[in-house]
Amino acid sequence: MSAFANIAIGGIFHAAVLFLVAAGLQLVFGVQKIVNLACGSFYALGAYFGITAVMYAQQAGFPPVLLLPVLIAAGVLMAVVGPFIEWLLRSIYDRDESFQLLLTFALMLMFQDVFRFVWGANPKSLDNIYLVYGKVTVGEFSVPGYNLLVIAAAIATAIGIGGLLRRTNFGRLLRATAENRAMAEALGVNVRQVYAIVFTIGTLLGTLGGALVVPTAAASLEMGVEVVIEAFAVVVIGGLGSMPGALVGSLLVGLIRAVSLVVYPEFEILAIYLIVIGVLLMRPAGLFGKPAT
Helix, strand or coil: CHHHHHHHHHHHHHHHHHHHHHHHHHHHHHHHCCCCCCHHHHHHHHHHHHHHHHHHHHHCCCCHHHHHHHHHHHHHHHHHHHHHHHHHHHHHCCCCHHHHHHHHHHHHHHHHHHHHHHHCCCCECCCCCCCCCCEEEECCEEEEHHHHHHHHHHHHHHHHHHHHHHHCHHHHHHHHHHHCHHHHHHCCCCHHHHHHHHHHHHHHHHHHHHHHHCCCCCECCCHHHHHHHHHHHHHHHHCCCCHHHHHHHHHHHHHHHHHHHHHCHHHHHHHHHHHHHHHHHHCCCCCCCCCCC
């Protein structure tokens, strides 16, 4: 029973981090209609900068309990690249999706070169900090406190995004812009400003996810590509542009990955894409996506 619980918590932890990246991808597509492959680069940027921030905090004598606030601050701070990238992408809003994919893929490759120049080609990691928040033990079941904190942070983020989209004036502007950009502009909505804010929020979600994962995984040049593969699996399963779909898709991918790693590691990616294929065959628009009309 404890082994099953450990697998489940590990899967939910991975799903929590993956949800942040997928939510950013979904938000940007839902409003701006851009399929952003560079979201993986934001994730890697958050990871690299998170490691750097923690190292400086340790040198400055910060108590270990401040690990999570430092990582959150690092992820939030790196969202400053969002407005600049959005400015670069303005010329492709009305272009074909294939052009959008090519340009955002080019951005991902450029980010990899930046990471190599700043942090080097070797993976970077943090040692002896994963268990800084101890373990929570119930009977035979034990889980690192850090995992629970990250899961709680992802849940709070999901609730916050839901509240932003449904209960605020800005959320109404987002939905109106997503539904009909021309009509929103005619009614006086500053669409350019809305796009900049949305893209920055999407960037923040990606950098935050990358920062939160570093106590459990090394930052490497390939991690951006790896998370993009999983994020797009989440999007296909949940439905492009659907935030509830991002949540459910992340849980499915996270749990499938955790079980596969324990039962048969070589089956990890294949298991995820078997689910993707099944969803595409039965519901091409995804579990929560709206069929094209």
